[in-house]
Amino acid sequence: MDVIPAWFQNLYETTGLNFTVFYDAYDWNRYVNGLKTTLVLAVVTILLSLVIGAVGALLQSAPSRIVRGAVNAFVVVFRNTPPLVQIFFFYFGVGAVLPAGQDQFGLRQPIIDNLQWAVIALSLFAGAFNVEIFRSGIEAVPKTTVEAAEALGYTRIRAYLFIILPLALRVCLPALNNNLVNLLKTTTLAYAIAVPETLYAVKQIWSESQNVMEMMLVLFATYGVLVGVLVWIMHRWEKALRIPGYGR
Amino acid sequence: MAAPTTSPAAWTPDQPIVQLIDVHKSFGSFEVLKGVSFDVKKGEVICIIGPSGSGKSTLIRCINALVPVSSGTIRVENIEVADPKLDKLALRRKVGMVFQQYNLFPHKTALQNVMMAPVHVLGQDKREVEQRARALLQKVRLAGKENSYPGELSGGQQQRVAIARSLAMRPDVMLFDEVTAALDPETVKEVLVTIRELAEEGMTCLLVTHEMNFARDVADHIYFTDRGVIVEHGPPATFFTAASDPRTREFLSQVL
Numbered sequence: 001m002d003v004i005p006a007w008f009q010n011l012y013e014t015t016g017l018n019f020t021v022f023y024d025a026y027d028w029n030r031y032v033n034g035l036k037t038t039l040v041l042a043v044v045t046i047l048l049s050l051v052i053g054a055v056g057a058l059l060q061s062a063p064s065r066i067v068r069g070a071v072n073a074f075v076v077v078f079r080n081t082p083p084l085v086q087i088f089f090f091y092f093g094v095g096a097v098l099p100a101g102q103d104q105f106g107l108r109q110p111i112i113d114n115l116q117w118a119v120i121a122l123s124l125f126a127g128a129f130n131v132e133i134f135r136s137g138i139e140a141v142p143k144t145t146v147e148a149a150e151a152l153g154y155t156r157i158r159a160y161l162f163i164i165l166p167l168a169l170r171v172c173l174p175a176l177n178n179n180l181v182n183l184l185k186t187t188t189l190a191y192a193i194a195v196p197e198t199l200y201a202v203k204q205i206w207s208e209s210q211n212v213m214e215m216m217l218v219l220f221a222t223y224g225v226l227v228g229v230l231v232w233i234m235h236r237w238e239k240a241l242r243i244p245g246y247g248r
Numbered sequence: 249m250a251a252p253t254t255s256p257a258a259w260t261p262d263q264p265i266v267q268l269i270d271v272h273k274s275f276g277s278f279e280v281l282k283g284v285s286f287d288v289k290k291g292e293v294i295c296i297i298g299p300s301g302s303g304k305s306t307l308i309r310c311i312n313a314l315v316p317v318s319s320g321t322i323r324v325e326n327i328e329v330a331d332p333k334l335d336k337l338a339l340r341r342k343v344g345m346v347f348q349q350y351n352l353f354p355h356k357t358a359l360q361n362v363m364m365a366p367v368h369v370l371g372q373d374k375r376e377v378e379q380r381a382r383a384l385l386q387k388v389r390l391a392g393k394e395n396s397y398p399g400e401l402s403g404g405q406q407q408r409v410a411i412a413r414s415l416a417m418r419p420d421v422m423l424f425d426e427v428t429a430a431l432d433p434e435t436v437k438e439v440l441v442t443i444r445e446l447a448e449e450g451m452t453c454l455l456v457t458h459e460m461n462f463a464r465d466v467a468d469h470i471y472f473t474d475r476g477v478i479v480e481h482g483p484p485a486t487f488f489t490a491a492s493d494p495r496t497r498e499f500l501s502q503v504l
Contacts, residue, residue, distance in 0.1 A: 244397045
């Protein structure tokens with residue numbers, strides 16, 4: 001049980017390499033809590049951004065010109081501005097304007113906290129890219145396939161749900177994969193509004209323990225593994241969706 | 249202004265099941281259909297033949313509202329197809345369509361392709377639909393291929409799945425848009441056999457086709473279209489032997 005802490009304690013005493021997270025329970029807890037926050041942030045934003053992408057891509061072909069214009073404006077705004085600026089805009093800009101309650105000490109209690117703002121900003125940011133990614137997949141679905149669905153009585157939305165989206169997804173998965181990897185790494189920007197995610201926790205640890213280099217290595221390894229897991233899941237998904245006799 | 253979707257009088261089987269009156273269709277400034285009228289009685293098999301670009305496909309695509317008409321009247325039973333308030337689902341329950349390129353859903357097996365629309369669109373019970381779908385696949389001689397994906401089937405097999413898929417909606421009229429044009433000669437036959445059986449069972453069929461022998465054997469009435477109008481029509485016996493219009497004669501001399 002104590003082999004690992006003992007080994008890192010020994011490593012520190014013999015070489016000066018101070019991986020506090022692996023032998024100091026307090027630092028370890030901070031790190032694990034940061035990791036949990038990152039996971040929550042990543043999973044929720046990935047799912048929300050997928051929903052935004054799928055709905056946005058559907059609305060891009062809506063009969064109403066106003067709706068189509070609104071989707072395109074959304075894509076332009078969130079794709080053409082830096083994600084950090086978007087996070088600041090929501091947290092400091094929108095957050096300050098929204099009405100807020102008061103806690104028991106009379107302090108300002110915002111209705112949306114910093115983690116939630118980070119989720120909103122990052123989901124919209126990645127969602128804007130997902131809209132365009134889904135669009136690329138939808139455009140690859142033959143018009144004749146959509147016509148066949150129409151001739152069978154499918155409405156636009158039913159055809160989208162049961163035929164167009166499942167086929168589009170198979171085409172755009174590699175591009176989607178890229179964007180979701182980027183999104184996972186971009187969750188570190190939540191650091192800027194003090195969301196206690198991994199980078200924030202690790203930064204706290206290295207400022208107190210003066211072990212920047214060691215914690216940097218931990219940070220790189222952490223994100224390397226996280227992205228690796230995400231890519232593995234996406235590849236499994238790609239494989240599961242492969243159709244016999246279709247495409248490759 | 250707009251006419252009601254259903255005619256006041258209910259449709260009775262002695263009336264035409266499909267009726268076209270002076271149908272015009274333009275794509276931009278190009279007029280594809282220049283006033284087409286004809287009636288189809290229940291159980292009739294109609295073949296529409298004619299040179300490429302004569303508006304045959306546009307014509308039958310207008311009947312199930314895949315292409316909106318520019319002017320004129322199309323009636324399927326008592327549904328006014330050109331009505332802007334058309335209930336498309338009601339129309340498409342009555343009218344099945346089979347395409348040149350099969351257009352199966354490639355991510356679903358043959359059985360799923362046949363089952364999808366009744367379950368998704370009509371909300372029918374899945375087990376009941378599955379029984380029907382299996383029976384339909386057997387009918388088109390594809391028993392054993394239920395779990396194959398379209399990509400694993402030959403063109404002729406895919407086209408027969410497409411026919412079964414359309415029949416699963418229990419239509420009253422079937423439209424066939426050059427359904428053998430993309431097939432190799434050997435597989436054309438297996439698809440034509442399926443259509444012939446359907447016709448013999450009394451299904452009302454409208455076919456756009458280049459298969460003259462098939463048209464001669466199966467059709468009750470043949471329409472020849474050229475440049476957006478019906479040039480000549482008649483039962484096969486007289487149509488193929490006594491065509492009077494020079495364009496029809498020229499076309500027939502080239503294809504027969």
